[in-house]
Amino acid sequence: MNRSISLSDIFAPLHEISICICSCVMLAACSGGRPPEMSPSAILPDIFPDYTDVTIPAQIAPMNFDVNYPDAEQVYVKVTGSKEGDMEANGKTAQFDEKKWHELTAKNVGGNLTFDVSVKDKQGKWRRYAPFVMHVSDVPLDDYGVVYRKIAPGYQTFSKIGIYQRELSSFEETPVLEETAVEGKCMNCHYANRGRADQFSIHIRGKNGGTLLKKGDTTEYLNTKAPETAGNATYGYWHPDGRYVAYSVNKIVQNFYLDKDHNIEPWDVFSDLIVLDTETDQLITSPIVATPRCETTPAFSPDGKKIYFCLADSVTMPAGYDRLKYSLCSIDFDTKEGRFGSKIDTLLSADAIGKSVSLPRPSYDGCYLMYNLTDHGTSPIHHPDADLWIMDLATGETRQMDEVNSEWSDAYHNWSPGGGWFLFNSKRRDGMYGNLYFSCIGQDGKATKPFLMPQRNPRKYYDEALHSFNAPDFIAEKINLDMPRVRKMVKSADLKNVTVTK
Amino acid sequence: MKKYILISIALVCCITLSVWYALCYSGHLLWQEQNQIFLNTPDWISTYFDKPAWLGCLTGDWLTQFYHNIWIGAVILSLAIALCVACMAVVLLRLLPKVDAWILTGLSAVLLIGCSMPAATQLSFFVCIAGGIILGLAKFKLYWKDSVGIDLSPLLVAVAYWMFGFGALLTVLVKILFAIKRCLSKQDMRTWWITAACAVAIGIGLPAILYKSYALPYAKALLYPGLAKPELPQMKYERRLAIADAFYNRDYDHVRHLSKGDDAPDDVTAFYYYLSSAMQDSLPDYLLRYPVKSLGTLTTIGEKSHPMIINMMNDLYYELGDMTYAERAAMMRNVFSPRNRNVRMMQRLAEINLVSGDTAAALKYLRILDKTFAYADWSNCHTPGSIAPDVEADIMRRRALSNDKDNIRLGDNCRNIILELLESNPRNTVALDYLLCTDLLLKDMDTFKMDYDTYCMDRGAPRYKDLYQQALMIYLAGTDAPQEEWERYIVSGPQVQAFHAYSTRRGDPAFKDTYWYYFDKN
Secondary structure (H helix, E strand, O other): OOOOOOHHHHHOOHHHHHHHHHHHHHHHHHOOOOOOOOOOOOOOOOEEOOOOOOEEOOOOOOOOEEEOOOOEEEEEEEEEEOOOOEEEEEEOOEOOOHHHHHHHHHHOOOOEEEEEEEEEEOOOOEEEOOOEEEEEOOOOOOOOEEEEEEEOOOOOOOOOOEEEEEEOOOOOEEEEEEOOOOOOOEEEEEEEOOOOOOEEEEEEEOOOOEEEEEEOOEEEEEEOOOOOOOOOEEEEEEOOOOOEEEEEEEEEEEEEEOOOOOOEEEEEEEEEEEEEEOOOOEEEOOHHHOOOOEEEEEEEOOOOOEEEEEEEOOOOOOOOHHHOOEEEEEEEEEOOOOEEEEEEEEEEOHHHHOOEEEEEEEOOOOOEEEEEEEOOOOOHHHOOOOEEEEEEOOOOOEEEOOOOOOOOOEEEEEEOOOOOEEEEEEOOOOOOOOEEEEEEEOOOOOEOOOEEOOOOOHHHHHHHOOOEEEEEEEEOOOOOOOHHHHHHHHHOOOOEEOEEEO | OHHHHHHHHHHHHHHHHHHHHHHHOHHHHHHHHHOOOOOOOHHHHHHHHHOOOHHHHHHHHHHHHHHHOHHHHHHHHHHHHHHHHHHHHHHHHHHOOHHHHHHHHHHHHHHHHHHOOOOOOOHHHHHHHHHHHHHHHOOOEEEEOOOEEEEOOOHHHHHHHHHHOOHHHHHHHHHHHHHHHHHHOOOOHHHHHHHHHHHHHHHHHHHHHHOOOOOOOHHHHHOOOOOOOOOOOOHHHHHHHHHHHHHHOOOHHHHHHHHOOOOOOOHHHHHHHHHHHHHOOOHHHHHHHOOOOOOOOOOOOOOOOOHHHHHHHHHHHHHHOOHHHHHHHHHHHHHOOHHHOOHHHHHHHHHHHHHHOOHHHHHHHHHHHHOOOOOHHHHHHHOOOOOOHHHHHHHHHHHHHOOOOOOEOOOOOHHHHHHHHHHHOOOOHHHHHHHHHHHHHOOOHHHHHHHHHHHHHOOOOOOOOHHHHHHHHHHHHHOOOOHHHHHHHOOOHHHHHHHHHHHHOOOOHHHOOOHHHHHHHO
């Protein structure tokens, strides 16, 4: 995207500079000498995040880590590339120089980085641990970064949230749209067309709420609620050619659990599918996907000829909450005519598997379909039992992704437009806050050990964060949304009504 | 000599103000301290650069954490106001005749003290004022060739905006005032007006350039971190805050003491009066000895709820034993705090998760509290592994009373919540009293009788409280219950005699503390 450089761009990195200054002060205070020559023990270092044996893209930001030893005074890490180069980190935590890190990973694509960790305790005694390895994948991750909504987990929070983007090769996080810019409004997730920065939609809830649609240089604020659809567009997915966006129209309510492992159960009073034609601002509906049953979370197939979605028979809610199970279905979509097909195919029947499917996400190369399975319901982030599953679209074979799942909720997955890499939200750290993890599907179809999104000072960051990384997705380029314009649109209720075709 | 007199007057005013804040306005100060959190970590400090006024906000928030000690807090606030007044005095003395300057200084002091009255006023407001004025007074000239100089002081406006947000407007104002003064005295007018014009342009223009980066609307960016409105002391609100603080400190006698003597208590006062009584196992004893208000059981919280109401619901659900709703209220309260978190709710979230047995989540909050100045010790004695015996006992007691059902709740109806708690543990007397007393306040005698039977009689644990005895008599009399029913429920002979006496004198104020009178009159 071309855009002029403004003074605000110059001032924006102040946060980064300030972090650097604060970190340098800390590092200067903590840096000490190197460890003496000694043999490594047979024990791997206990580190946070657990980056041992993970596979990383060469483009990723430095994989800084902390050691989990209360008596640790200093950490010395020597990183050696299997092909070429080395670097070191020395301080209170293992923090790597960004430039040297990227040079090292670039030289070792397809190889390994070996981390030789030594820790000095408060008595000044050094311990050297068994080296661990990170694999530098030869599958590139060329996207600019990721976009996510920061939100307090699991509860109705109404506002005070924002959508942010984070550069993957650095630690820079910038707001896309913050609640401070559209005060008192709650923003739904950001849905982009294969990570494109110029094709996305965001639904804004509450008074003057509507669907913000960015397409090229045009930003429209649409009222997607029509008498025929009964609700606003909620969960969206773009057609690959950028003309259509499939949405589900959901009327969501929330009930609370009594036990400690669950907190909230969102469910749909009703939900139907619609497709928005962004060229004509018309909603395409069909009685086959607007039934008393619940149709939700649509996703176009990579060729755009099909829409995957979840479908459940309606049950008496909330009393029948544990009987609400969604099947994985698909329906054809005729892009020329802008019309839904006439038949729904069931790919996974909830009755047959006794589980509930949610969030189908096909990989952009058309090889796989990743989805969630839970005991019941439609909101996997609120279910500790939510696990990622993957279907081979060529064979129809499906399996639980044990290599990435945890005992807590693993959900909100999305694929990198470049293929191979995917991200997901997992509550594995404390059962409450969802953090971002990355993994890659290898040649054997297995996913690599997932790694937590790197931070400059990971323990401090994740300890102090009081938000979940909600609805994350990759973005190919940095999003530049004109927040004051959006604010003006929302404030003036400058909504454009859509029409409905059946 | 005069200088010493001035200093003495300032000192006396400052001390008087400090003493007044500490003795009469401590609730407000504690509210401010508890409504925020300050972490002593570089990452946290660096977040202050995300918005303008980083130095004002950082200094203000850092100092506010010391309000934990009310006397230190009172001194800090007084000194901050004194600093602002001193800055204003310096400006005014340079501009006006002494008498006029001192009169205006006095007025500005009154206004500033008035601005400190609302609970929402943050200390950063005063720091930004002082910072802005100081930079307005500063000079920044670049000389070369020993003679020619360029006045770069308008650039200080940019620095002022970066460091003190709206304080930059005061920097601009000071520059304009000095320009006017120079103009009137015909001294180097041109230079001063250019300086003032540049200052205005930067003061208004810089927020216009940066507001997108700061993700703020222009007006908010211009006035960041926000202005305060002068108000008279809010003593009624102060009383509510003091009562809420006494409850927070579990000083239930003090809550009841503070609540007394009010013929028309507000909802907050009555709420804490009742909850403190319940905590001392005496809600039925005190319910009618106080002007009857809502118990809070019919209150729901949402987006537009006042922060204090969310605090109250958090306290209610926590004491009742419903950790799900207590957590929900705590999360919500956090979200609606400055920077989306506050220290009281951080403590409460840690407590909730300790009671729920969710150690990993509890540790998250404890680790955050460990990075604070005032709550590191609290965090330490709540951390599993080093948990203090009294804390452990309290957690175990609450765990025994909390909900152990694995089900979904059909709504946020407090009655259902209490019934679920009683199903888990019928000995939860706080929940039981709230259930029965809510029935009685609603005069729903059939439901009261049903609840009393279900949770007292059927479980062989009748709760002999005068209030319940009186209510049961109304029910039994109203249903023409046979004698054996009376004997089964009513054990208090004097209460029976009093009931007969009341029956002949219905509505007699001599019986105003009885449920019979409440039932007839209210």
